[in-house]
Amino acid sequence: MPVIQHIMMRRKLAVYLPISAMLSVIAGAILYGRDMSLSGGEWRRSPMGMGMTLGAAAAIIAVILGMGIGAPATKKLSAASLPGTTPLSDDERVRLGKRAALGSTTSMTFLLVATVAMAIARYL
Secondary structure, X not given: OOHHHXXXXXXXXXXXXXXXXXXXXXXXXXXXXXXXXXXXXXXXXXXXXXHHHHHHHHHHHHHHHHHHHXXXXXXXXHHHOOOOOOOOOHHHHHHHHHHHHXXXXXXXXXXXXXXXXXXXXXXX
């Protein structure tokens, strides 16, 4: 069994990654709400608040795209390679591969935007 397949299927990394993504988004929303309540809403209109808002929106979009597009396609691809399952046709394998690549590429792009926006927000 290849290493990545072992990590994703046997060690259940595919279960833990979405959970950690959702916990990160929830923690960020709590911190964002706390900053908003302490400043009476003025923080959001500051340059730092706008940078954090842009980063938060990009991170939420990245999680939605990753969990909505990439994860289901990857799950179908990896499940089809297990013994005792119905094999996929070549066309379906290619289609799922392209969908998984699209999901991971777009979510990584939005994560990069989120990281850069939040990193430079302090200096705006």
